[in-house]
Amino acid sequence: MNPVLPLAALGLVDAAFSGFRAYAGRDARIRKHRAVLRASLRGLAVGAVLLLAPALTAGAVLLLAEDTDRAYGVLADGGTGFLVPIGAYALAVGLSLAAYFALPYRASTLSMVVGLGPLTLARPLVVAGACAGALVAGGGWTSLLVGVVAGAAVLCVEPYVHRRWYAFPV
Amino acid sequence: MPHLEISDLITVTDPLSGARMPVRRGDVVRRLDEAGDPRAARIVAGLPAGPDDVLDPLAVDRLMIGVHTELQRLSEELRIGERLVHVLDPLFEAIREIAGRRGRFRLVDIGSGLGYLVRWLASTGALGPNVELIGVDLDAALVAEADRLARAEGLDCRFVHGNAFDLPEIATVYVSTGVLHHFRGPALAEFFEAQADSQALAFCHFDIAATRLAPVGAWMFHRARMRHPLGRHDGVVSARRAHSDETLLRAATVPGIRPLLYEPKGLSNPFCTTLRPVLGIRPYLEDPLRQALGRSSRRLVGAEHLTRGGPPRHDAASWSASGAASGAGR
Numbered sequence: 347m348n349p350v351l352p353l354a355a356l357g358l359v360d361a362a363f364s365g366f367r368a369y370a371g372r373d374a375r376i377r378k379h380r381a382v383l384r385a386s387l388r389g390l391a392v393g394a395v396l397l398l399a400p401a402l403t404a405g406a407v408l409l410l411a412e413d414t415d416r417a418y419g420v421l422a423d424g425g426t427g428f429l430v431p432i433g434a435y436a437l438a439v440g441l442s443l444a445a446y447f448a449l450p451y452r453a454s455t456l457s458m459v460v461g462l463g464p465l466t467l468a469r470p471l472v473v474a475g476a477c478a479g480a481l482v483a484g485g486g487w488t489s490l491l492v493g494v495v496a497g498a499a500v501l502c503v504e505p506y507v508h509r510r511w512y513a514f515p516v
Numbered sequence: 517m518p519h520l521e522i523s524d525l526i527t528v529t530d531p532l533s534g535a536r537m538p539v540r541r542g543d544v545v546r547r548l549d550e551a552g553d554p555r556a557a558r559i560v561a562g563l564p565a566g567p568d569d570v571l572d573p574l575a576v577d578r579l580m581i582g583v584h585t586e587l588q589r590l591s592e593e594l595r596i597g598e599r600l601v602h603v604l605d606p607l608f609e610a611i612r613e614i615a616g617r618r619g620r621f622r623l624v625d626i627g628s629g630l631g632y633l634v635r636w637l638a639s640t641g642a643l644g645p646n647v648e649l650i651g652v653d654l655d656a657a658l659v660a661e662a663d664r665l666a667r668a669e670g671l672d673c674r675f676v677h678g679n680a681f682d683l684p685e686i687a688t689v690y691v692s693t694g695v696l697h698h699f700r701g702p703a704l705a706e707f708f709e710a711q712a713d714s715q716a717l718a719f720c721h722f723d724i725a726a727t728r729l730a731p732v733g734a735w736m737f738h739r740a741r742m743r744h745p746l747g748r749h750d751g752v753v754s755a756r757r758a759h760s761d762e763t764l765l766r767a768a769t770v771p772g773i774r775p776l777l778y779e780p781k782g783l784s785n786p787f788c789t790t791l792r793p794v795l796g797i798r799p800y801l802e803d804p805l806r807q808a809l810g811r812s813s814r815r816l817v818g819a820e821h822l823t824r825g826g827p828p829r830h831d832a833a834s835w836s837a838s839g840a841a842s843g844a845g846r
C-alpha cells in the first residue's frame with residue numbers, strides 16, 4: 347500500500363483542527379459557526395503549504411538517490427511505519443469526537459476530559475512515535491528525515507495560525 | 517498553606533463602593549511567595565506596573581478578559597450550559613407549578629464573569645421566554661465586556677456590576693458557576709444566607725466537584741486548552757480549593773432553606789462530573805422539583821444522605837442536628 351495519500355489526508359485534517367484550536371478560546375461570542383469554519387480553513391490552507399515541505403524533502407531524497415526504485419521502496423516502508431501510530435491516534439480522536447457529539451452531556455464530558463484534551467497534549471509524542479515507527483518499519487534515515495519534517499510541519503500549523511490571526515481576542 | 521488564585525489578588529474591588537483599588541505588584545508577589553507558590557509569584561512579577569509599583573489596571577483588565585475568554589472555551593467544551601439546564605429546567609418547572617404558569621421569573625447569575633451562561637441561555641432560549649436573565653459580577657471590566665458581547669449578538673439579557681454579598685438584583689433563582697470556591701470560611705454561609713434572606717425561591721450554585729481527580733483533570737485540561745499561565749495556574753488552584761460535599765451542605769443549611777446536593781460524591785462518576793450544584797430551595801418546592809426531575813431525582817440528596825452510611829468525616833453531631841432541622845422545615 348502506498349501510504350502517501352492517507353498520510354496527506356490525515357495531515358490536512360489535522361491542519362484544519364489545528365486552525366480551529368488556534369482560534370478557540372479567542373472569541374467569547376455564542377454563535378460562531380462561521381468564525382470556526384474560517385479558522386479551520388485558515389489551518390487547512392497553512393497546513394497545505396507547510397506539508398509541501400515533507401513532500402519536497404521526499405522528492406529531493408528520490409532525486410539524489412542512486413537507485414530511485416530502491417529509495418522509493420524504503421520511503422514507502424518508512425511511510426507505512428509512520429502511518430501506524432498516526433492512524434491509531436486518528437482513530438482515537440475520531441472515536442472521542444464521535445462520542446463527544448453523539449452522547450449526552452455527562453458522557454460527552456468524559457470523552458472530552460479523558461479523550462480529546464489529553465490527545466491534544468499527546469500530539470508531539472505521537473509524532474515522535476511515528477518517526478520511531480518509520481525507523482522500525484525499515485525506512486532508514488531518509489524516512490526519518492521526511493517524518494521529522496512532516497511532524498514539524500503539522501505541529502507548526504496551530505502556533506502559526508494563532509499568531510497570524512488570533513494573537514488577540516476577537 | 518493556603519491555595520491562592522492570582523486573579524483574586526490582582527483585581528481588588530472595594531465591596532462597599534464597588535471602586536477599583538490600587539494593587540501593588542510587590543505585595544502580591546510577596547503573598548504568593550509566602551503561600552509557597554513561587555510559580556504564581558513569577559507570573560505576577562511579569563505583569564506591567566507603574567513607577568509606584570501599582571499594577572497597570574488597564575493591562576490587568578485586558579488580561580482578565582483574555583483569561584476569561586479562554587475559560588469560556590472550557591465551559592463550551594464541557595457543555596456547562598446543558599449541565600445547568602438539566603437541573604434548572606425542572607427547577608423552573610417546579611416554580612411555575614407553584615407560582616402559576618404566567619408568572620415572570622428572573623434568573624440572576626452571580627459572579628457571571630464574561631456572562632457565558634447568561635448569554636448562552638439567552639441565545640438558546642433554554643429556560644423559556646418568561647425568564648429574565650441577568651449577570652452580576654464584582655469586576656467592572658468583565659461586566660462591561662459581557663454587556664458588549666451580549667449587545668453585539670442582540671441577546672436579551674443584561675449585566676450589572678455588583679457584589680455577591682450585597683446583591684443589587686432580586687431574583688427568583690440565583691445561580692453561579694465556578695464561584696463558590698472563592699468564598700472561604702464564614703463567607704460561604706453568608707453567601708447562601710444573603711440569598712435565603714431575599715425573596716428568591718431557590719439558589720443553585722455549580723462548582724468544581726471536589727474529587728481526588730479534580731486537580732489532575734484540571735491540570736490536564738487547562739494545559740491542553742488554555743494558553744495564558746495565569747489561567748492555567750488558577751484553573752488548577754480552583755480545583756484544589758473546591759469545597760467538599762459536607763462543607764457545602766453545612767454552609768447551605770440556613771433558615772427557610774432546604775439544602776440539597778445534586779450528584780454528590782459516591783452518587784456520581786468523577787470522570788463525568790466536572791461541575792455540580794449545591795441547591796437551596798424553599799421547602800415546599802422539594803416535591804415538585806423531584807417530580808420534575810423524574811428518574812434523575814435520585815441524584816438529589818440532602819444532609820441526611822451523608823449521615824446515613826455512618827458519620828461524615830467532619831462534625832457528625834452538627835450534621836445530624838442540621839439535617840434534622842432542615843428535615844423539620846419540609
Ligand SMILES: C[S@@+](CC[C@H](N)C(=O)[O-])C[C@H]1O[C@@H](n2cnc3c(N)ncnc32)[C@H](O)[C@@H]1O
Nearest residue numbers: 627628629653654655678679680693694695698
Ligand atoms: C472563576 S470566575 C467564574 C466566572 C463565570 N461564572 C464562569 O463560569 O466562567 C469567578 C468570578 O466570580 C467573580 N466574583 C468573585 N467574588 C465576587 C463577589 N463577591 N461578588 C460578585 N462576583 C464575584 C469574579 O469577578 C469572577 O468573575
